[in-house]
Amino acid sequence: MAKQKVAVIGGGVGAITAVYAITQTPDWDKKYDITIYQLGWRNGGKGASGRNAEYGQRIEEHGLHVWAGFYDNAFRNMRRCYEQLVELGLRKESDPLGTMDKAFKPLSHLFLAERVPTTSLDENQWRPWVIDLPGNDKQPGSETQVPDPFQMMMRILEIVIEFMKKGELEDGPHHQLGIALPSGLLGHHQSIHRHVASMPADPAKHTARDTNILLDFIDAAQAAVHAMETPENIQDDAKRRGLYLVDIGLAYMRGVVGSDTFTSGYDVLDQWEFTDWLRMNNASDQALDWVAIRGCYDFVFGFPQGNTDRQGDTGAGTAIRAMSRLIFTYSTAIFHKMQAGMGDTIFGPYYQVLAAIGVKFEFFCAARDLHLNDIGTRVDRLSMVRQAKVKSGNYEPLVDVGGLPCWPSEPLWSQLVDGTELKKQGIDFECEKSPPTGTPFELKRGKDFDIVLLGASLGSLPYMTRELSATSDRWRLMLDRVKTVGTHAAQLWLNKSVKDMGWEDRVEVHNSPTAIPSSPMRTIITGFAEPLDTWADMSHLIPHEAWPDPGPASISYFCAPAPDGETLDEFNTNVASWMDKDLPELWPKARKRGKFDKALFHDNPESAVYSRVNMYGSERYVLSVTNSVYHRLAPSESGFSNLYLAGDWTRCGLNAGCVEGATMSGIACASAITGVDLLNVGAEDIPRENTLPEKAMFQTNSISGTSWPLTPFFARGEMTGVFFFYERPRDEVQTMLPDGIYLGHCPMVRPGYHPVGMSFCSYHNVRGSFIPNFLAMRPYGEATFAIPYTHTDEGHAAPFLYPRRLYVNNSSAIFAGKFFYAMPKSKAEINVENTRFTASNADALSIDFCAEQHRDPVALSGHAAHGAISDLLDMTFVTRNTRGQMFYNAFDLQLDRSYVAPISGEVSVTDPSADGFPDTQMEVGPLLNHRDMRLPGAFRIWCSWSMTNPLDSRRVRHAAQARSWVRRND
Structure with a gap:
């Protein structure tokens, strides 16, 4: 039996994990001949990173990337990949990032930047709130199932009550969370819990009477919380945080109890926008204006057109699923920081293993068009362009940085025909402002491929799939209804640590001493001032770069949504103003004569600042706007017989723009191609054959x-x-x-x-x-x-x-x-x-x-x-x-x-x-x-x-x- 030829378009998380999952099936190499066609010189898509040899082999990212502790599928695949690196002799455990545990380090806390109006013009309105969540002994990637919506609500309710019973939330700030509650709310939550515990474990057996009694208990608790949201309590940091958290939590419970989420899954809630849904379920306007809600949007760039002045847009079901899993189902810690660039930590190992076991990579080969057969049922041809010719015919993409294989921040020009001239021309192989150009060639069904695995990101599909849109209403609606947003990012290499710039002093003012992490704090904070609302202290990467002595004392990454059409010059101008006006609110000792002290830049601004705007094609971030989940296509649902899909834009069970969503899509894609039922944790909220049972569509x-x-x-x-x-x-x-x-x-x-x-x-x-x-x-x-x-x-x-x-x-x-x-x-x-x-x-x-x-x-x-x-x-x-x-x-x-x-x-x-x-x-x-x-x-x-x-x-x-x-x- 001849091998099936698989042409893979794109090299982001979805495509690479789909290919990797195929290679984990029995006898894959006897069944499939796989070739990955990659735009430009590196894998990674939005997650691609590079090393800049001119400036200390500094890591240059598309933005800020941190793995959440609930990424069960991504961690499971990644752990196996690191094991294979060693098994194949590609890396020793003693090497830098030689094991999974060296590649990722847990982080149990996060910060939110609260902006609280004050009566004093001299008082800083930004109040950093540290939330230190308890760790656990679960190995990342070891989970095999996730709680269903009813189980999740029970888990959340029990955790809240446990804190209250210990007095950690009520009448005194919790040592790790820094929150307090006035007396009186424990009884309300216990009444809710007693009634929930009396209901059947199977939500299909819940009676309407019991549901309405439960809603009455929740309504009573909400009334009590709203009565406590007085100006006096709101000015108290710990009480404000506690009351708003409970306010939002009760609205969440009211919303899932009063809908059919327990029997139908979270997707039914995506017909409402997240904040609107909470408001509809009686959350107070004060709580909805709070940074914990704003942070939900900031973490996922949830602002269509990049307009951060308006309320964000995220489907309520997708938001509830993602945030509850983030906070309540993590393994070891809520976050895990990569110990090098994402390209070095993720895509380098995947590339090395896949190339070693027989997967072929064709770099500088970009797809321009997918062409259908005469009756529009399958992909017959792929119009491609070869962006550059490789001298030896086989491009070797990685460079060694301190013993770690890494992707460079630009092509290895010496391997390309006329590479020196191409570099002088300033050609950008990754820019998709217009479709990629080069020497045209075609891939034909039956000769070059049998199956197309489309792993390009959603932002690339409008120019790449014009025939699909003309033939398929579902495809056209997907491109129209599933939205993307541009992002922008800045990285700073500085001569002082964030502690020396006054950050830790700022934290101590508004947090309990027992809640504050040990120095250095390894900060991740969101909810801050635009145009860069999210910051991570990435100083732990300094040993993995190669700066001459003396090297930088700190590295900080910043990112946020970008307004549509923004240019790099416009962004840089805005960042300069932001650094002078807003950044010293986090780092008060970085201010000099009323502005940011430019002497803090390591060496010079050119080497100390890396900024970029991600506005086109695969660089754009996929959103989960209201109602869009219904228009996402599952990896097996392209509508064309030999086309399979992989990416965080598909309907994969998480339906959100993140590594785990793209990984789940990749696994589902591999299952569809191979027919092998692969473990895909969290792919369905409710165990059933179809998200929308077909029998319902025939009922009247x-x-x-x-x-x-x-x-x-x-x-x-x-x-x-x-x-x-x-x-x-x-x-x-x-x-x-x-x-x-x-x-x-x-x-x-x-x-x-x-x-x-x-x-x-x-x-x-x-x-x-x-x-x-x-x-x-x-x-x-x-x-x-x-x-x-x-x-x-x-x-x-x-x-x-x-x-x-x-x-x-x-x-x-x-x-x-x-x-x-x-x-x-x-x-x-x-x-x-x-x-x-x-x-x-x-x-x-x-x-x-x-x-x-x-x-x-x-x-x-x-x-x-x-x-x-x-x-x-x-x-x-x-x-x-x-x-x-x-x-x-x-x-x-x-x-x-x-x-x-x-x-x-x-x-x-x-x-x-x-x-x-x-x-x-x-x-x-x-x-x-x-x-x-x-x-x-x-x-x-x-x-x-x-x-x-x-x-x-x-x-x-x-x-x-x-x-x-x-x-x-x-």
Whole structure:
């Protein structure tokens, strides 16, 4: 059997780990012939680094790279790679970075730069907060599974309570975390925990009643925290930090409990932006403006277009998954610092091992276009350019720096034909401001490749995959909806340590002495002033560079998002101003005559400062903006039979721009190519075959899904009427529900409120499906008060609409509704006019609605508010008979063929009935032309309708449960 030829485009984390994972499968070398085609002279993509021989072999990075302790897949692969280095005789354990433990060192603390307004103009508003998280004895990369969302919430809750019980959080700063809480919050958290512990371990068995009780406990705790966020407490560093952390934690719990995250996974939350989702779940504005939230965005460059003046944009599910894993599932320590450049530590070992076992590397070979066959089903040709010709035909990319194989910061010109001339021209082989140029050549399917492994980063794909976009809507939407951002970075080599520049003195002012790490602090801090909001003290790299004596005393790396279109000159100008104005706030002893002391630069500014702007192609950072997760393609989902994907832009289970995300994608890609089920920790939140079960997409709660013999028998008719929904206090709405029906979570209203709705309608041609038109009921009027987004225990997470009261002026309609559907219908005198609806009865009921129509009717299918209206009106009905039995039916208004017009009006309701309409006096506003998910405003609707057979209740409920898996992804 001939080997399958695999052409790999790109050499970043995704592509390299995919290839490495393939080589870990049995007999890979007998099955595959792998060639990696690399733009320029080095592997690494955004993680590439180089050594500058002119300036002390200094390490020059694209930015700041630190590994998190939860990178289980990345650490497992990397550890095996280091073992293979030794096994293959490529390195000795005694060599620099000869083992995994030499290559990475744990770091248990991090800093956040709080900016706290003060009354004194002389007082520094920046307050560095050190968070020292306890270490553990877990080996990085040893985990084989991660907690599911319910387990994760339990773990977080138990950790918080443990701290409180020990008194480490309450009435005294925790020695490591530097936080305190006023008395009184422990009891609230214990009540939450007791109730959670009483619920089944399997979230699918949680009842709606238990969920609502849990939400009540959380709401009570939130009210207590908000009452404690007084100006006095906020000015106290430890109490401010404690209160805001608990505030955010409770909002997180409220959000996951009130959604179907426990049964469907975190991705369902990505329909909301992270901060908006926390606000929607009652986090205070003060806490949301705090650096712990800002830091979540800074760590992932989460600002589209690089605009750091606006709120960032990250999907709530992706943010919750990543941050909870970062803080609560790390091994050994929360962070691990590489002991050389990322190219030296990661891509050097991978390159050495892969090259030694038979993987081929073609440097200076860049892809320009992927071409499809005539029917657009597979990749047939690759248009390539050879950027430079190698003299010997085989480029050797690494140089020795103190016994460590490293990538240089520029090509090894002596190996290239006309290398001296190319260097004089200043050619940049890695720049993708325009597609790469060089001598064209082609790779053809069947001759040069059978499989294409596309590992180029998302920023390179628009020019590289034009035919794919023209052929595939999914591909085009992915490129459109999954966003990237430019970044910029600066590195400083200085003649003083950060301690001597006053950093440690700054830390001591606002942190407990027992919380402060020993000197040197090995600082990583985020949340600082733009344009460089994140800083890491990287002075531990000095021994791995080759400066002549005396060398620098410290190295600092800075990075942040870059505004779209920024040039290096613009960035350097901004950095110079920032160094004079803001940097001395961290290093007060670096200020001289009101500015940064330039004498601190090691040797001279040219050798002491390295800056870069990463604006084009593979240099851009992949974001996880709201709703984009639904448009990511999994490594096996390219839509083309011989094309597989690898990179942090794919749907991989983490769905975030980081080494672990790219590694998980690479592993999934290797599994898809080889058919081998490779360990991929955390690839799914919920163990199931598909993230979106296909069966749900075939389910319908309408009559079209009814099974024989019930299929021909249903109710139908026509209707015109007015609908509007509005908010009422959640506690008040809960009292309107009968036993066994509970309020769910609604994204359309403010925390503490729930939507309710009224409709005033005229019904025509109402009849059974088997009855001719001339035998239909006479036209009648109906007033309805209903509560959407309710749950039942047997329906689990599916949302239902509960019709609390229907007043009708037709005895036949009342009988049919009560007898067949358990509808709570009652007789009333009703008058229906174009602009007025009134209802009354002998029990002093009075309903009066006056309306004004503002525009001509339009098709609902094309209206901006179609999604919000569909969510409210296309909901399965639930009713309860006098024996407590639940009935489920679908009242299908055939919204795809309906017409709507905005109306405004005034409604007045007086209803003495204990289970009737709530007394109401209010004005209602008209339907608005907006797409966001809020209550849509009042509208008149014209439609035909059908209602499922009452004997079809069980199927309708099951269909509603299945449909609840399907998330809106537009």
